[in-house]
Amino acid sequence: MMNKVIRIGTRESQLAVWQATQVKDLLSQHGFAAELVYIKSEGDIDLKTPLYEMGVQGIFTRSLDIALLNNRIDIAVHSLKDVPTQLPKGIVTAAVLKRASYKDLLVYKSEKQVVPIAIGSEWEGEASSQDSPLATSHLPLTIATSSIRRKAQWLNRYPNHIIENLRGNVNTRLQKLADSHWNGAIFAAAGLERIGLRPAHSIELDWMLPAPAQGAIVVACRKDDQYAFEACHLFNDAHTALCTGIERDFLRALLGGCSTPISALASIADDTVHFEGNILSLDGKEKASIEKTVAINNSNNLGVIAAKELLQNGGQVIADQIQHAK
Numbered sequence: 001m002m003n004k005v006i007r008i009g010t011r012e013s014q015l016a017v018w019q020a021t022q023v024k025d026l027l028s029q030h031g032f033a034a035e036l037v038y039i040k041s042e043g044d045i046d047l048k049t050p051l052y053e054m055g056v057q058g059i060f061t062r063s064l065d066i067a068l069l070n071n072r073i074d075i076a077v078h079s080l081k082d083v084p085t086q087l088p089k090g091i092v093t094a095a096v097l098k099r100a101s102y103k104d105l106l107v108y109k110s111e112k113q114v115v116p117i118a119i120g121s122e123w124e125g126e127a128s129s130q131d132s133p134l135a136t137s138h139l140p141l142t143i144a145t146s147s148i149r150r151k152a153q154w155l156n157r158y159p160n161h162i163i164e165n166l167r168g169n170v171n172t173r174l175q176k177l178a179d180s181h182w183n184g185a186i187f188a189a190a191g192l193e194r195i196g197l198r199p200a201h202s203i204e205l206d207w208m209l210p211a212p213a214q215g216a217i218v219v220a221c222r223k224d225d226q227y228a229f230e231a232c233h234l235f236n237d238a239h240t241a242l243c244t245g246i247e248r249d250f251l252r253a254l255l256g257g258c259s260t261p262i263s264a265l266a267s268i269a270d271d272t273v274h275f276e277g278n279i280l281s282l283d284g285k286e287k288a289s290i291e292k293t294v295a296i297n298n299s300n301n302l303g304v305i306a307a308k309e310l311l312q313n314g315g316q317v318i319a320d321q322i323q324h325a326k
């Protein structure tokens with residue numbers, strides 16, 4: 001059985017291929033042969049069952065889910081933050097890899113103009129914007145991102161700034177920034193660092209809370225494929241799996257898979273889990289936050305409990321607003 005070649009499905013972007021190669025190397029280190037299978041688009045797939053019946057949802061993960069269910073690949077490698085909280089029927093998580101940087105990163109044009117604002121740690125948006133020299137002394141920046149979470153958090157802090165839309169994979173987005181008049185654009189640090197494209201003119205946004213599971217890679221396999229599951233589970237990182245599980249429980253309990261400015265970060269220190277989460281209105285004007293620390297062996301329901309508390313403390317109003325706007 002050890003000579004079976006595990007087929008690793010990946011999308012074709014540089015980042016996706018890097019992540020899939022990482023999994024291939026891990027399998028190889030554990031004595032398993034594997035090969036990459038490039039899955040192009042949904043168009044070339046022969047499948048009779050309507051997607052909604054299979055519960056296939058995510059735009060980034062759908063074609064790989066279908067390839068898995070059609071037995072064209074044995075495992076699929078995803079950025080966990082792109083994976084809908086509800087996995088399709090018949091697909092399970094085989095491993096979550098040790099998390100890289102969870103942070104959001106601002107790539108900027110002019111250091112002098114942008115960096116003091118990006119750091120901006122001496123004031124907190126609405127709380128003290130009157131007495132902050134930063135809040136009043138700078139011209140509004142134009143920042144590019146297509147993430148409603150990043151947009152809402154930036155506008156919450158800097159209400160007079162301008163957010164421009166920026167789509168595409170990380171390579172395209174960097175090029176678009178270079179060709180634009182924008183002051184900067186926001187990326188996941190992990191995405192740029194993995195493929196060696198983090199520019200020198202970039203800075204981490206320590207005040208910005210990441211997307212649930214940002215920076216973590218997940219391996220999915222068919223539920224009945226014990227061989228693939230056991231092979232990949234050898235490099236499952238228990239702490240990352242626990243933290244991203246809490247973050248995704250929080251997301252699911254708040255608004256299911258809907259596209260909403262929801263952020264979450266769980267981290268482990270000694271024997272405790274620290275959790276921070278928030279939900280913002282689309283324009284960034286409204287914000288509700290939650291923070292909790294519990295013992296690690298008491299953290300099972302932390303995501304759901306934090307979501308419930310957040311809903312009771314201003315989160316529900318914001319969630320309703322967003323549902324209404326749809």
Ligand SMILES: NCc1[nH]cc(CCC(=O)O)c1CC(=O)O
Nearest residue numbers: 079082187188190191214215216
């Ligand atoms: N939404 C696209 C996406 N999905 C995963 C990453 C980067 C890697 C990660 O966050 O794990 C990115 C790029 C980005 O957000 O800039």
